[in-house]
Amino acid sequence: MLQHLRENPRADKRTIAHAFGLKGGERIVLKAILRELAAEGLFAPDARRAAVDPLDAEVVVAIIDAVDLESGEATGRLAEWLRPGPPPHLRLDRRDSGGLERGNRVLVRIGHRDGRTWRARLVRRAPDLPARIVGIVRRSAIGRIIEPVDKKLRLDFFIEADDPAIADGELVAAVPLAVRRFERPRARVIERLGAADGPRAASAIAVALHDIPVVFAGPALDEAQSATPAPLGDREDLRGLPLVTIDGEDARDFDDAVYAEPDGDVPGGFRLVVAIADVAWYVRPDGPLDREARRRGNSVYFPDRVVPMLPERLSNDLCSLRPEQDRPVLVADLRIDPHGQLRGHRFVRAMMRSAARLTYERVQAWADGDRGTLPAALHGPAEALFGAFRRLAEARTRRGTLDLDLPERQVRLDGAGNVVGIEPRQRLDAHRLIEEFMILANVAAAETLERRQRGCLYRVHDQPSPERIDGLREALATLGYRLARGQVVRPSLLAQVLAWAADKPSSAMVSDLVLRSQALAVYSPDNLGHFGLALPRYAHFTSPIRRYADLVVHRALIDALGLGDGGRTLPHPELVALGEEVSRAERRAQAAERAAYERYVAGYLAEARGGTFRARISGVHRAGVFVSLDDTGADGLIPMSTLPGRGWRVHPAGHLLEGPRRLAIGDTVMVRLVDVTPVTGGLRLELLPTAAPGGAHGAGPSRSTKRQVRAKGRRRT
Secondary structure (H helix, E strand, O other), X not given: OHHHHHHOOOOOHHHHHHHHOOOOOHHHHHHHHHHHHHHOOOOOOOHHHHOOOOOOOEEEEEEEEOOOOOOOOEEEEEOOOOOOOOOOEEEEOHHHOOOOOOOOXXXXXXXXXXXXXXXXXXXXXXXXXXXXEEEEEEEEOOEEEEEEOOOOOOOOEEEOOOOOOOOOOEEEEEEEEOOOOOOOOEEEEEEEEEEOOOOOHHHHHHHHHOOOOOOOOHHHHHHHHOOOOOOOOOOEEOOOOOOEEEEOOOOOOOOEEEEEEEOOOOOOXXXXXXXXXXXXXXXXXXXXXXXXXXXXXXXXXXXXXXXXXXXXHHHHHHOOOOEOOXXXXXXXXXXXXXXOOEEEEEEEEEEXXXXXXXXXHHXXXXXXXXXXXXXXXXXXXXXXXXXXXXXXXXXHHHHOOOOOOOOOEEEEEOOOOOEEEEEEOOOOHHHHHHHHHHHHHHHHHHHHHHHXXXXXXXXXXXXXXXXXXXXXXXHHHHOOOOOOOOOOXXXXXXXXXXXXXXXOOOHHHHHHHHHHHOOOOEEEOOOOOEOOOOEOOOOOOOOOOOEHHHHHHHHHHHHHHOOOOOOOOOOHHHHHHHHHHHHHHHHHHHHHHHHHHHHHHXXXXXHHOOOEEEEEEEEEXXXXXXXXXXXXXXXXXXXXXXXXXXXXXXXXXXXXXXOOOEEEOOOEEEEEEEEEEOOOOEEEEXXXXXXXXXXXXXXXXXXXHHHHHHXXXXXXX
C-alpha cells in the first residue's frame, strides 16, 4: 500500500480499490486502513488538494532536536514524504514541545507555513518502541515470534534471522527493528537468557529488561586484579580500636564499621567513629575501574544474585572490612552532645582491623538481655553504641522527620534458587542504630565540604509540590483525616498524619499515600536540603562500594582536606551532569529490583490460582481497582468489567469507587486469585462479594491456599 501511494501520490479510494482488485467487504477493510494512514499523513482523502497543499492535515512527525534553546520549539520532519523534492522543515509550537526528546514520534496538525518551514500543533504522541525487548520465543502458525514479558508492550515480534539453536520457550533479549506502518514488528535476538520457567528467570528478565550492565570490561577487571593492599603510610592507625561491622545474615560485602564510647569532655555525650572502606584508594579518577563504576552507577540487589558496581576483587576482598584483616578506611570521627546534636567532627584516612563481623540479630539479642551473643570485650562498646543511638533517635523525633514504617518483604530461596517463602523483613533497633550513625556521618560530610567551599554531590529531597499535597489531602479525606489547607508543609506536619494512623488498620496505606506525595530524592550539587530527614544539608558518604555518588563525596573530602592520593573536586557543571546520571542509574536499579520481586512473587503464587486472599485497596481507576495482597505485598488488578453489579463510577477525588459497594483506598477486601503470569509478574484478581472477615484486619488466605503456596515452595518456579 505504501509503495503504491509513493508511485501514485494522487490516488484516491476508488483507484486504490481498482488497483488491488478489491470488492465488497474487502473495501470496508481498505477504508479502515486508509483512515489510519490518513491520521498519520500517509494518505490524503482529498488527494487533489493534498498533492498541492497539506495544510490542516494530521501527519506523523519524527522529532529531530528535543527543544531549540532560543525559541523553546521542537523541530522535526515528516515520517513519510510522498511528493517530489526535499521534505519541509517543521517546527512544533513551544506550548507543545515540553518533554519531547530526539527520536519521539508525534501526531501533529499542520497549521501555516513560512517558505520551507511548516508550523504545527501537537495532537498526540505516538507510542515509541523500547530500545530493547525481553521475551519468550514461541512458535505460531505464521512463524516463530518473541512474546514480550513487559506487560505494557502488547506486540509480538517476528524473529529476524531466526536461529534454530534457540529453543521454543527460551527467554531472549532482542532489539526491535524499524518497520513501516502495517508491517509486522520484527526484532533481532542479541542475547539468550535461559529457560523462561527456570529458577533464575525473574532476575534474568529484570537485568535484561532494564539493561543492567553485568559483564565488566576487560581493562576494569585487569585493574582490579592487579590491585594490592593499601599500605599504612601516613594513615592514622586505628587497628587497636574495636570497630565492628553490623550487617544482615546474608550480607556479602562489609563496607562500614562503627565504634562508640562516652565523651570524656561532655557528660552525657558520645564519641562515634564511622569507618568506611577507602574505595578511592583503589578506584582512581578516569581509570578503567572508575569508568566502569560510573557506567553502572550502583550495585543492584536481587534475591538470587548481586550485580556489583565494582569487581569482586574489590567489593568482596580488598574493600570488604573483614574481621582480623587490615583494611584502609576513610573515617568520620564524630562528637554528639547529650541531646544528640552534632557538636564536632573530623575526617581522617586510617587503617583499621575489624574486631568482629556482627549481625543485626546478634546485636539486638544482646540489647534485649542475652549477653552471651557478644564477646565480653565488646560489651562496653555495645553499651555506648546503644547509648549514642538513643540520643540520636531522640534528636530525630524532635526534628519531626518522616518515619515511613512501610512493610518490607524478602524472598527466601532454597539451594536450587526456588522460592520457598515471602517473609516480612525485620526492623530492629539494631537496624535503626546503624541507620542513625550513617545519617550523622552523611551530615558531617556535607558540612565539611560546604565549609571548605567545595563542590558536593548532595542527596537532595525537595519538599512535596502543592499538587501532590492536594492529592494527599483528598485521599486522606476518604479515610477520615482532615489535612487543613494553607498550612506550611513541613515533615512534622506529615509526621502528625502518620501518628494519627499509627494504631489504625489503614496505617500501612497512609504511609504509602504519604510516600507517594513526596518528591523524588536525587543527587545534585545544588543543595535543597533533605525534606524527609528534616536536614538542611545531606550527602551520601557511607557506601562507596555500591554507590558511585558516595565515591564522588569521598574524593571531594580527600581533596578538600589534603588527605593524599585519589582526591578530586569536580566543577559545578560536571557535578550537575553526574548527579543526573547517577540518579537515573538509581531509578533503573530500583525498577529492576521491583520487577524481579514482582515476578518472584507471581511465580510463588502460580499454583495458588483460585485461592482467596486478604488485600488492601491501593488505588482506584476507571480500569479497575488496584490492590496489594497482605501476605506477600503482591500488587494486582481487579478489572472494572469484573466488579459485581452495575453503576460503578470513580469519585471525582479519584480515591473512591462508588456503586453497589463503596471501595476506597485503604479498605480491606477479600479477593480470589483468578490468573497469574510469572514471566510478566501479572496477577488478575476478582473481588469477592463479602467484606473481609475478622473486622478491619480481615483474614488471611484460606487453608487450601496456604497448602497450595507451601506446595509451591517445594517445586521449581
